[in-house]
Amino acid sequence: MQVYGVTGWKNAGKTGLMERLVAEFTSRGLRVSTLKHAHHKVDVDQPGRDSYRHREAGAHQVLLASENRWALMTELRGGQEPSLSDLLAQLEPVDLVLIEGYKREPHPKIEAWRSDADNPLIAPDDPTIRAVATDTPLDLDRPxxxxxxxxxxxxxxxKETGL
Known part of the structure; x- marks a missing residue:
């Protein structure tokens, strides 16, 4: 299972690039999964739903299943956030896992960068960023x-992953 990241600051175009890359790779016949890091409180469940009520009652994990999809929610309840490698181990084997975020992890990445977002470039100080996807030419030592x-x-x- 190959892993490749898309990183960058807020409003750099990461999510749009991820979406387009998933569509492109799947159109090439590859099986792709994604893993996204969120810096804010995230809840995929809705207050009032049975699964939400199970979690609120204290369940450590709730598996919600239907004929279309299933989702496993794990409550950390003050515990430590799992490492990237622990999370990757939870995924079923696929050809490629695209990771959004996790800018300080050592996997290879492409940085998304927009000039109007007014954020510094990460690439100059990070050798794990192999290339930059940008809206303007940059003076940089990589593709x-x-x-x-x-x-x-x-x-x-x-080419980078050998897929």
Whole structure:
């Protein structure tokens, strides 16, 4: 299972790039999963639903299943956030896992960067960033791609991972 990341600051275009890359890789016949890190409180459940009530009552895990999908929710209840490697181990084997966020982890990444977002570039100080997807040319010592050139970015990731 190959792992490749898309990182960058808020409003850099990470999620849009992730969405386009998933569509591109799946159109090439690859099985793709994603893992996204959130810095804010996230809840995939809704107050009042049975599964929410199970969690509120104190369940450590709640598995919600239907004919279309299933989701396993684990409550940390003050425990430590799982490591990236622990989370990756929870995924079923696929060809490629695309990771959004986790900018300080050692896996290879592409940085999404938009000039109007007014954030510093991460790449100059981070060798795990193998390329930058940007909306403007940059003076940088690694490959650059137009942020919207999904095919070229996917080709680069394919070459990097050997897929």
């Amino acid at each position: 650059q791609f137009d942020l919207d050139d999904t095919v070229a970015i996917a080709d680069f990731i394919t």
